[in-house]
Amino acid sequence: MLKLIIRSMRLKQWTKNVFILAALVFDRQLNNLDALINTLIGMLLFCLLSSSVYLINDMVDIQADLKHPSKKHRPIASGKLPMPIALITALALSLSSLVLSYWLSPTFAIIGGVYFILNLAxxxxxxxxxxxxxxxxxxxxxxxxxAGVFIIGVERFSPWLYVVTTLLALYLGFGKRRAELTLLAQEANQHRRVLDGYSIPFLDQLITIVSSTTIIAYSLYTFTAPSLPENHVMMLTIPFVLYGIFRYLFIISVKKSGGAPEEIVLTDWPLQLSIFFWGICVIVIFYSNQISSIFQ
Structure with a gap:
């Protein structure tokens, strides 16, 4: 039963919560032990909260999931995990994570509550x-x-990162819808009703718009944000962002995949390399002084 609960918690989806680390890294507090610990605790609590949302979503979507080629095998949809146990688990995860979030930071708890209510809606x-x-x-x-911002309190975090995050999430979201529409073809609206309001050409236009604006917004961030080095060395990270965006577009358009972005991040090694080298560049640029002091 425990294995079924863990499967329903969708641990692979926890990769989305890495965005909580953005404030810690981009505000250059990665070497602040207290901030690091609080952020990691906050990320864990958000993981538990998001898992409660996935459980509730599976209970609400049980009829639609039964018609889906892969989702029908989920523990709740297949009947292996009883609904009462799933409901109790969801309530326990949501309540405990929100209470502990308040202990960590009242504002963080409020953001968690907004996230939870928004996802219920x-x-x-x-x-x-x-x-x-x-x-x-x-x-x-x-x-x-x-949430990551309010856990630690920031001094150098640029609002541009909110814009980039929004556009990148829209890009991934529309890409996901395109992949679902391609996979499910004529039966798409039977599995996910919202797909009836989309078409491949429409989604391609949306993806073109948000991918372009994501690149523009990130590029503007690299040489206009006041918290960055004055020599604009952050612009060196742009090629990795470009490749990551192009790679995901290749996956959804050519490979006809991409219905689960979190799985692509965990399995597509070219995309992983792009993210890895981008991360290395960011760390070196932001923390070069601390790194050089280690070798002195």
């Missing part, structure tokens, strides 16, 4: 409204970034 109503459904997903990523 998404599961019940908003996921069936085209465009709004993806905007809500993007809002979830922005809330993650904001």
């Amino acid at each position: 998404y599961s019940k109503w908003l996921k069936n409204i085209p465009i709004i459904d993806v905007l809500v997903i993007a809002c979830g990523f922005v809330l993650r970034v904001a």
